[in-house]
Amino acid sequence: METIEQILESKNIRVTAMRMLIYKFLVEKEVAVTLSDIENAFEKADRTTLYRTIKTFEEKDIVHQIDDGTGITKYALCEKDCNCEIETDLHLHFHCTNCNKTICLTENKIPKITVPDGFISENVNLVVKGICDKCSG
Amino acid sequence: METIEQILESKNIRVTAMRMLIYKFLVEKEVAVTLSDIENAFEKADRTTLYRTIKTFEEKDIVHQIDDGTGITKYALCEKDCNCEIETDLHLHFHCTNCNKTICLTENKIPKITVPDGFISENVNLVVKGICDKCSG
DNA sequence: ATAATAATTGCACTTCCATTGCATTGATTT
DNA sequence: AAATCAATGCAATGGAAGTGCAATTATTAT
Ligand SMILES: [Mn+2]
Ligand SMILES: [Mn+2]
Ligand SMILES: [Zn+2]
Ligand SMILES: [Zn+2]
Numbered sequence: 001m002e003t004i005e006q007i008l009e010s011k012n013i014r015v016t017a018m019r020m021l022i023y024k025f026l027v028e029k030e031v032a033v034t035l036s037d038i039e040n041a042f043e044k045a046d047r048t049t050l051y052r053t054i055k056t057f058e059e060k061d062i063v064h065q066i067d068d069g070t071g072i073t074k075y076a077l078c079e080k081d082c083n084c085e086i087e088t089d090l091h092l093h094f095h096c097t098n099c100n101k102t103i104c105l106t107e108n109k110i111p112k113i114t115v116p117d118g119f120i121s122e123n124v125n126l127v128v129k130g131i132c133d134k135c136s137g
Numbered sequence: 138m139e140t141i142e143q144i145l146e147s148k149n150i151r152v153t154a155m156r157m158l159i160y161k162f163l164v165e166k167e168v169a170v171t172l173s174d175i176e177n178a179f180e181k182a183d184r185t186t187l188y189r190t191i192k193t194f195e196e197k198d199i200v201h202q203i204d205d206g207t208g209i210t211k212y213a214l215c216e217k218d219c220n221c222e223i224e225t226d227l228h229l230h231f232h233c234t235n236c237n238k239t240i241c242l243t244e245n246k247i248p249k250i251t252v253p254d255g256f257i258s259e260n261v262n263l264v265v266k267g268i269c270d271k272c273s274g
Numbered sequence: 275a276t277a278a279t280a281a282t283t284g285c286a287c288t289t290c291c292a293t294t295g296c297a298t299t300g301a302t303t304t
Numbered sequence: 305a306a307a308t309c310a311a312t313g314c315a316a317t318g319g320a321a322g323t324g325c326a327a328t329t330a331t332t333a334t
Contacts, residue, residue, distance in 0.1 A: 014331095016330085036319095045283085047284090048283075049283050051322080067206045069204045071320085108251065116244070118270030119270055125266070126264075128262075129259055129262070130259035130260065171291095172292085183314075186312050208290090209291075210292080
C-alpha cells in the first residue's frame, strides 16, 4: 500500500500539504469533480492554487480531464498504471442527468470507431448520458 | 425541392430576413459553426439576434449542438427527418486538431454502447479527434 | 547555519463565451 | 387604425478558465 507521498513522488510531484489534501479528496470522491467542487471543499485555499494543483496532476497523469458536455470541466483520478494518451485504453464516461454526477466507467472501454477514408482518428471521447445506478434504483 | 421559407414554416418558425440568411449560411457551410463564425459572416447584425436565432433553430430541431471538446459550442444543420433525440440515430462528430474544423459524419452511426447494470443510457455523445480528410491528403 | 535559488501559493486582473433584461422596432391580428 | 405579439438591438451580467506578479515557502549550495 503506497502512501500519498510516495504516489506523488513517484510522479515527480513535489509533496506539499495542499497537494496531499487535494489528492486525498479525489481518492475519497468516487465521481469526477469540478474545480468548484474542490473550491467548496477547501474554502481557505485560493482558487488559483487549486486550479494549478489539478493542472499539475493532469500534466503528470495523476488525473484526467473529462468533458461531459455540461460545459464545466471535470477531473478524475487515473487508474494505476493507466496510459491516458493511448487511445485503446480509454474508458466510457457516464453523466447522470438526474444527480448531475459524472462517473468513470473504467471497465467499459470505448469500442473501435471507424472513420471514413482520409480521416485519421487519434483520440475518441465518449460520454453516455442517462440515469446512474444510484438514481435508477 | 423545398425553399428555405417552406422549411422554416414547416418547423413553425416565423420567416424573417435574418433567419433566412442564417439558414442559408448554415446550408453553405459544410462544417459545424460557432456563434463567432456566424457573427463574422453577419457583422451588421447584433450578436444577440444571431444567438437567439441559432437557439430557435436548435429548439425546433433544425440544427443540433455539438460539443467537440474545444470549449466552444458548435452548431450544424440536422439531416432531413432526423430525430436528434433518438439515440440510435446519432452520428459521429469529427474534430480536426489541425484545421480546427468539426464535421458531422452522418453516415457513421454510434455503435451500441453497453453500460453496467443499474445504469440507463439515454444518449451518447461521441467525438473523434484527429486529422480530417482535407488535412491528411 | 546562512545565503542563494527555485518552486509554490495568493491576490488581482483579464479574457472569452454564454445568457438575460429591457426598450425598440417590426409584423400580425382584431 | 389600434392593439397585440414576436423579433431585434443594446447594455449589462455571470461563470469559468487562464495569467502576471509579488509574497511565501521549500530546496540547494556555500
Ligand atoms: Mn475517466
Ligand atoms: Mn452532427
Ligand atoms: Zn445519478
Ligand atoms: Zn482538418
